[in-house]
Structures are given as C-alpha cells and as structure tokens.
Amino acid sequence: MSTSRTGRPASLPSPRAALRLRPGTPVVMRSDGAVQCGADPRWALVLDGLSPAETSWLRDLSDRRHVTPEQSATRRGVAPARRELILDVLARAGMLVPPAPARRTSLAPGEAAADARVLGTLRTDGAGLATLAGRGAATVALAGLGRIGAAIALLVAAAGVGRLVLHDPQPVQTTDVGLGAYGEQDVGDPRDVALARLLNRRSPPPDIQVNGDAEPDVAVVVESRAALPARFTRLMSAAVPHLSVVAREADVAVGPLVRPGRSACVACLDAERADQDRDWPLVAAQLRQGPEQLQESSLTALAAATAAGQVLAQLDGHRPTAVGTCLEIALPDCLPRVRKLDPHPRCGCLAIAP
Ligand SMILES: [Zn+2]
Known part of the structure; x- marks a missing residue:
C-alpha cells in the first residue's frame, strides 16, 4: 500500500476503538482501485494498492458512522494486520477522530449541525461543537x-x-x-x-x-x-x-x-x-x-x-x-x-x- 501526502496533523492519542472516520470526509474511488479520503488539497489522502475488501471497508466507514472501524473491518473480511496498518495511516493523516458528544453544546439555531461538521474539519480532534461552544460564550x-x-x-x-x-x-x-x-x-x-x-x-x-x-x-x-x-x-x-x-x-x-x-x-x-x-x-x-x-x-x-x-x-x-x-x-x-x-x-x- 502507498499513500499520498496530507497536510493535517495526526489524530489525537485515543483508544483506537473509540475513533471514527472524520465526519464529513468523502471517500471516493480513483483509477486502478486507489481510494481517496477527502477532497480538500490541504488534507486529501490517497491510498493505493488496497484489496476490494479493504476498499469496501473504507467506503463503509464513510457511509455508516455508528459502527467502529474494527466492527466494519471484521464484517468486510479485512485481515487484522492490514486493518491495523491502514488505521495507522489514517490516524497519522488526521483522518480519525473521537465520536462527537451526544449532549447539546451549541446555542446556535438548529444546534449549528451544519457548522459543527464543517468546523470540525479544521480541528485535530474533529470537535466542531467545541468551536461552537467557544462562540456561544x-x-x-x-x-x-x-x-x-x-x-x-x-x-x-x-x-x-x-x-x-x-x-x-x-x-x-x-x-x-x-x-x-x-x-x-x-x-x-x-x-x-x-x-x-x-x-x-x-x-x-x-x-x-x-x-x-x-x-x-x-x-x-x-x-x-x-x-x-x-x-x-x-x-x-x-x-x-x-x-x-x-x-x-x-x-x-x-x-x-x-x-x-x-x-x-x-x-x-x-x-x-x-x-x-x-x-x-x-x-x-x-x-x-x-x-x-x-x-x-x-x-x-x-x-x-x-x-x-x-x-x-x-x-x-x-x-x-x-x-x-x-x-x-x-x-x-x-x-x-x-x-x-x-x-x-x-x-x-x-x-x-x-
Ligand atoms: Zn497604530
């Protein structure tokens, strides 16, 4: 597997099981089976040389946010060693973040659901709601x-x-x-x-x-x-x-x-x-x-x-x-x-x- 450059800092240290693919990150196919995570040139990441099962797993991470990466990998038949290698690459590229808290943290209209997702892309921890909490105060x-x-x-x-x-x-x-x-x-x-x-x-x-x-x-x-x-x-x-x-x-x-x-x-x-x-x-x-x-x-x-x-x-x-x-x-x-x-x-x- 090879990867392209990324401009985002590495994900925060956190229990691997608690991390999710960064919300709002598109996962798309490129030619020759390569998978691209993100489209913003500041942090887009291309992973090359993946198997069909691994590709399917990455797309699953983007589409279904309630399952952990480990659960999804098992379901898609990705070998544990490859799963850990790919998760390491994603973490180093800042593509993995902790899940957002369920409690209300923003006073903005509609709890600023749209703003939270986009603002999270600028943060290492992905916590756009924390940015909004600061604005609220x-x-x-x-x-x-x-x-x-x-x-x-x-x-x-x-x-x-x-x-x-x-x-x-x-x-x-x-x-x-x-x-x-x-x-x-x-x-x-x-x-x-x-x-x-x-x-x-x-x-x-x-x-x-x-x-x-x-x-x-x-x-x-x-x-x-x-x-x-x-x-x-x-x-x-x-x-x-x-x-x-x-x-x-x-x-x-x-x-x-x-x-x-x-x-x-x-x-x-x-x-x-x-x-x-x-x-x-x-x-x-x-x-x-x-x-x-x-x-x-x-x-x-x-x-x-x-x-x-x-x-x-x-x-x-x-x-x-x-x-x-x-x-x-x-x-x-x-x-x-x-x-x-x-x-x-x-x-x-x-x-x-x-
Ligand atoms: Zn002056």
Missing part, C-alpha cells in the same frame, strides 16, 4: 448598524456567537431595508432597537443575549468614507480586538482587524494615508462630516460575510487575514484585494501593553 460588539453592520450581526448570531452588544441609535432608513436585516415596518425605529428585536425573535434568550454588559471579545465598527481613529481609543486602551469596516463611494474596506499593541491600528492606517497625501487630514475631516454612505446590495453581502469571517476566525483562535491588512472589496466584481498595513512609526500603538 463570546461577546461581539457592533457599532454602525446600517445594512452592512446589521448583516454582520445576523451572520455572527447564526454562526453561534452567544452575546451581541449593539450600538446605533440612528433611525432605520428606507435605504436600510432590503438586503440585511430590516423590513419596512422597522423604518423610523432606532437601528439597535430594531435589530435587537429581530435577533430576539429569531433566537430568544438564553440562546442569544443582546445588549448585556459583558466586555466584548471582538468589536466591529462600521463607518462611512473614512475611519475616525479617535473612535477606537477606548478599545485600544481596553485591549479589545476590533475590526474597522468603512463603506466608501463604490467599495468597502474591511480591516484592519486590530490586536491592540500587537498589530497595525486604525491610526496607523490614517498616518499612512497622510504620508501618501499631505492633505489627507483635511480631506478626511470633510469626508467624515458628510451624510452616511449608502450601502449597495452586493457590496453589503460580501463585505458583511468577509467581516463576519474575520470576527469568527479571531474568536476561534485563528489569525484573521485582516490582522495587518485591509481587505478592499470594490464594485463591479466585489473580489477582495488584500492591502498590507504595517504599524506606523509615528503612531506608537505597539507601545501599548496588550
């Missing part, structure tokens, strides 16, 4: 609840975040209706009140708590045309990771995601702009004073999904791409462009103790 604060901010709130709530703190007392506009959260009946109500009402209707407490007094794990600030560094002073001094989202004329800048004292901040970005354009402070001040930027539908959808992805990556313990970068999403095709942002020498934010 997390607090995300959002300020600026137009179309984009409201859509971010709905996304992170659906992804299992347990507590949201909302701030935007401006009334819902007719231009906020449509894609996102608000309906015609919300027009004129304060945005944070209307959005809290919607979130509580979809997921009543305790499944989701809106506007508690918990310190946020991540804050998101959605602004128009140019970020105002002074708005982030308290988040910097309180060492709260935060994401800047700026809706502009025909694009949206998602980022930087600031880890205070450890990565470039919103003031670093402002200082960099001033280096490139000495009139930037004068221009930016006028841009910030204008009416709120209208948020077009496709930009709203992609910017909200991108921002939510960055927030969830931060909560889940990954390094989001927006740390030290801006993701610029522009019409007409809305493909994100990554622009690097280094800490600015004049800013001094890296001197702030996290």
Whole structure:
C-alpha cells in the first residue's frame, strides 16, 4: 500500500476503538482501485494498492458512522494486520477522530449541525461543537448598524456567537431595508432597537443575549468614507480586538482587524494615508462630516460575510487575514484585494501593553 501526502496533523492519542472516520470526509474511488479520503488539497489522502475488501471497508466507514472501524473491518473480511496498518495511516493523516458528544453544546439555531461538521474539519480532534461552544460564550460588539453592520450581526448570531452588544441609535432608513436585516415596518425605529428585536425573535434568550454588559471579545465598527481613529481609543486602551469596516463611494474596506499593541491600528492606517497625501487630514475631516454612505446590495453581502469571517476566525483562535491588512472589496466584481498595513512609526500603538 502507498499513500499520498496530507497536510493535517495526526489524530489525537485515543483508544483506537473509540475513533471514527472524520465526519464529513468523502471517500471516493480513483483509477486502478486507489481510494481517496477527502477532497480538500490541504488534507486529501490517497491510498493505493488496497484489496476490494479493504476498499469496501473504507467506503463503509464513510457511509455508516455508528459502527467502529474494527466492527466494519471484521464484517468486510479485512485481515487484522492490514486493518491495523491502514488505521495507522489514517490516524497519522488526521483522518480519525473521537465520536462527537451526544449532549447539546451549541446555542446556535438548529444546534449549528451544519457548522459543527464543517468546523470540525479544521480541528485535530474533529470537535466542531467545541468551536461552537467557544462562540456561544463570546461577546461581539457592533457599532454602525446600517445594512452592512446589521448583516454582520445576523451572520455572527447564526454562526453561534452567544452575546451581541449593539450600538446605533440612528433611525432605520428606507435605504436600510432590503438586503440585511430590516423590513419596512422597522423604518423610523432606532437601528439597535430594531435589530435587537429581530435577533430576539429569531433566537430568544438564553440562546442569544443582546445588549448585556459583558466586555466584548471582538468589536466591529462600521463607518462611512473614512475611519475616525479617535473612535477606537477606548478599545485600544481596553485591549479589545476590533475590526474597522468603512463603506466608501463604490467599495468597502474591511480591516484592519486590530490586536491592540500587537498589530497595525486604525491610526496607523490614517498616518499612512497622510504620508501618501499631505492633505489627507483635511480631506478626511470633510469626508467624515458628510451624510452616511449608502450601502449597495452586493457590496453589503460580501463585505458583511468577509467581516463576519474575520470576527469568527479571531474568536476561534485563528489569525484573521485582516490582522495587518485591509481587505478592499470594490464594485463591479466585489473580489477582495488584500492591502498590507504595517504599524506606523509615528503612531506608537505597539507601545501599548496588550
Ligand atoms: Zn497604530
């Protein structure tokens, strides 16, 4: 038997009898009888030189999750020595994981059954429910609840975040209706009140708590045309990771995601702009004073999904791409462009103790 490379860490030490093939792993046939486990190039594994019984066994592992690999191998007539050899290969490739707990661990709608399976593919132990439990205990604060901010709130709530703190007392506009959260009946109500009402209707407490007094794990600030560094002073001094989202004329800048004292901040970005354009402070001040930027539908959808992805990556313990970068999403095709942002020498934010 030969195998191809795999990019996934080995399975956790565990009693062999307790392990199962990683949920969500497709097992497919290749030419010459080879069997491929997984399709993602980061961890797909090809096993060559298997007998028909061994091939049948592997497909059985994918289809029937309630039997152990040993039970299935016996039923399919796979020799114990070959069974152990193949299980060793699968374990080294991170293809075997402990079974998921039967008890409820996620507060997300539908217990986030779909999310749990997919998120488990990113974990050595396959425990997507543990990722969701972490999100359920997390607090995300959002300020600026137009179309984009409201859509971010709905996304992170659906992804299992347990507590949201909302701030935007401006009334819902007719231009906020449509894609996102608000309906015609919300027009004129304060945005944070209307959005809290919607979130509580979809997921009543305790499944989701809106506007508690918990310190946020991540804050998101959605602004128009140019970020105002002074708005982030308290988040910097309180060492709260935060994401800047700026809706502009025909694009949206998602980022930087600031880890205070450890990565470039919103003031670093402002200082960099001033280096490139000495009139930037004068221009930016006028841009910030204008009416709120209208948020077009496709930009709203992609910017909200991108921002939510960055927030969830931060909560889940990954390094989001927006740390030290801006993701610029522009019409007409809305493909994100990554622009690097280094800490600015004049800013001094890296001197702030996290
Ligand atoms: Zn800075």
